[in-house]
Structure formats: C-alpha cells, structure tokens
Amino acid sequence: AQSVAQPEDQVNVAEGNPLTVKCTYSVSGNPYLFWYVQYPNRGLQFLLKYITGDNLVKGSYGFEAEFNKSQTSFHLKKPSALVSDSALYFCAVRERLNTGFQKLVFGTGTRLLVSP
Amino acid sequence: DAGVTQSPTHLIKTRGQHVTLRCSPISGHKSVSWYQQVLGQGPQFIFQYYEKEERGRGNFPDRFSARQFPNYSSELNVNALLLGDSALYLCASSLLEPTTGRGDDTGELFFGEGSRLTVL
Numbered sequence: 001a002q003s004v005a006q007p008e009d010q011v012n013v014a015e016g017n018p019l020t021v022k023c024t025y026s027v028s029g030n031p032y033l034f035w036y037v038q039y040p041n042r043g044l045q046f047l048l049k050y051i052t053g054d055n056l057v058k059g060s061y062g063f064e065a066e067f068n069k070s071q072t073s074f075h076l077k078k079p080s081a082l083v084s085d086s087a088l089y090f091c092a093v094r095e096r097l098n099t100g101f102q103k104l105v106f107g108t109g110t111r112l113l114v115s116p
Numbered sequence: 117d118a119g120v121t122q123s124p125t126h127l128i129k130t131r132g133q134h135v136t137l138r139c140s141p142i143s144g145h146k147s148v149s150w151y152q153q154v155l156g157q158g159p160q161f162i163f164q165y166y167e168k169e170e171r172g173r174g175n176f177p178d179r180f181s182a183r184q185f186p187n188y189s190s191e192l193n194v195n196a197l198l199l200g201d202s203a204l205y206l207c208a209s210s211l212l213e214p215t216t217g218r219g220d221d222t223g224e225l226f227f228g229e230g231s232r233l234t235v236l
Binding site: 034036041042043044045046049090092097099100101102103104105106107108109 | 164
C-alpha cells in the first residue's frame, strides 16, 4: 500500500521568511504526489502535483515542491511566507484501485502558523 | 463555474439514527469520491463512483453506503450512527476515468466544503 508521512504536526514561521512543510512517501512504482491546503471550516484546495519530469514543481499561491527520489521526499516550500498562508497542509499519494480507478492516501496533516 | 457543492453543511444526529449527505460534482465530471476526515486526521477514502457504479470502497463498515445518479450527483448514507462517525465528510469530483493502459490519467480531485456531522 502507498503511504505518506508528515513528521511535523505544526510548523511556525515568521512572515517574510521561507517555509518548508515536510512529506516523505513510501510507494511501489513511480509516485504520483499531491499537496492540498485546508483553511478553517473549508474543504481541501489543490496546490500542486508531481507526476513526472522536473523535480521542482510550481503550484498555486507561490508554493512549490521538490521531489527527491533518493530521499523519498516531497517537501512543500515557499520563498516568503504570508500570514494568510496559515492553514492545514496535507500531502497525498495516488493509489490505484483494482478497478482501474484511483484514490488518494493522505498524510496526517501539518498545521502552518505564520506570525506577523 | 460552480465547484463541488455539498449539503447539508452541518448537522447533528443522535446515536442509532441515519444520515444522508448529498454532493453535486463540477459540471462535466463523471467521477465522485467520498472521504471521511476525523478531527486531527487526514481524509480517509470511503467510496468512488463512476457512471453510477461503485468503483472503489475503503475500509468502512457496511453501515456506509452510497450511490450516484444519472446526473452524476451522489449521496452518502450512514446507518446506525455511532459517536465515532462524527467527522467532516468530503465529496470530491474529478475527470478521472479508468486507465486504459495507453496513457495515465493523473487529474487532481476537486473537493467540496464538506458536511460536518456531529453524533451525540
């Protein structure tokens, strides 16, 4: 089974500083990796995905993620954090079902708190 | 264009009752999935439906059931509610279709705002 791990329950960063939210994965075959963000009392919003190609993936709201095969990691990054980035971030990996369809397997989430 | 819409947004039930949650996918999306997000955890896969048929089921008891209608909207039903069923139930739609072996569909899921169920 595919899985992802988010080792940090919470990440604190000051506004304007770079941020990193960590994710490691365990998959058989090539990983299809995703980042989603969840604001309070809201659903999940797609940020970016890695399928193949460049190891640096650019996404929404200035976020990017670096795929590292040797370290089995897919860390989410942003050069300059905003207070409005404060939210819950989920890493996810695609797992194929035996019907040919797919589901997402999510990590436990990392709460990002950006202070003014 | 409207995104994925879910109803109701909040509801309170007591143990043993039944609940029906509804979801309308993005126009043109034929695949609908349901996820359960318990407080403090990541979403867990419950069901996937495509063209009105169940295409995948997560590790949930038979008290959980779902269906998809000809207009691709979907319902999630939970019978004999338990306290542990309290959660945010998320519906997601996508353009995902069965892979044919000739290519690979890697589209992302588009989530609704969720239905927050509290079981007392």
